[in-house]
Amino acid sequence: MPSNKKEGIIFAVFMCFGMVFIMSTYNIALQGFSSLTVWSVVIQFVITFFVAFVAESLVEPIARKYALSFNYDKSKQRNVILAISLFMVPTMVLIMSVYGLILTWMFSGIEGSIFTTYLKIVGLNIIVALPAQLLIVGPISRGLLTKFVKPKTQKAELNV
Numbered sequence: 229m230p231s232n233k234k235e236g237i238i239f240a241v242f243m244c245f246g247m248v249f250i251m252s253t254y255n256i257a258l259q260g261f262s263s264l265t266v267w268s269v270v271i272q273f274v275i276t277f278f279v280a281f282v283a284e285s286l287v288e289p290i291a292r293k294y295a296l297s298f299n300y301d302k303s304k305q306r307n308v309i310l311a312i313s314l315f316m317v318p319t320m321v322l323i324m325s326v327y328g329l330i331l332t333w334m335f336s337g338i339e340g341s342i343f344t345t346y347l348k349i350v351g352l353n354i355i356v357a358l359p360a361q362l363l364i365v366g367p368i369s370r371g372l373l374t375k376f377v378k379p380k381t382q383k384a385e386l387n388v
Contacts, residue, residue: 229305230373239373240288244281246365247320247357252276254356255328259336276327283323284316291315309366317361318354325349 230236252273256264295311302308328349332338338345 229309229370235373235377238377239369240281240284242369242372243361243365244277244284246369247361248273248277248280250360250365251324251353251357255353258352272331279327280320280324283320287316287319287323288312291319309370310362313358313361313366317358321350321354321357325353328353 230239252269256269292312292315295308295315296302298311300307300311325346329338329342329346332345332349333342
């Protein structure tokens with residue numbers, strides 16, 4: 229877990245990159261690969277990463293506040309991580325599904341009700357986002373933070 233602002237930003241970059249990569253790949257697979265070019269995928273990834281990073285920056289403090297307000301054993305880091313994730317992932321799915329709805333409307337159009345399409349997008353995204361966050365992206369991001377960022381931060385603090 230990040231212990232200062234710098235680590236928090238780096239951790240958020242790791243998390244956003246991983247989640248955007250997985251969710252973009254998943255959603256492209258749902259839509260079909262036929263009309264995509266490498267350039268369009270790269271541009272869409274960069275824009276989606278930016279949107280997700282901004283959304284995550286707004287959602288994370290609120291999710292952390294609510295997750296820590298509940299009564300559970302906070303002495304175990306696993307419990308805190310799980311609580312924060314259970315607040316963050318559904319909120320991010322709701323926000324990023326609006327973004328996905330806009331992309332769907334722009335590139336392929338929407339047939340039928342916008343609300344029904346949105347609910348379908350939310351349902352399809354939550355079933356991949358929650359396991360991806362809990363089992364893949366979260367552990368990898370925490371591992372990268374611990375291995376590459378925290379040792380440098382600790383050395384810098386000792387030198388001060």
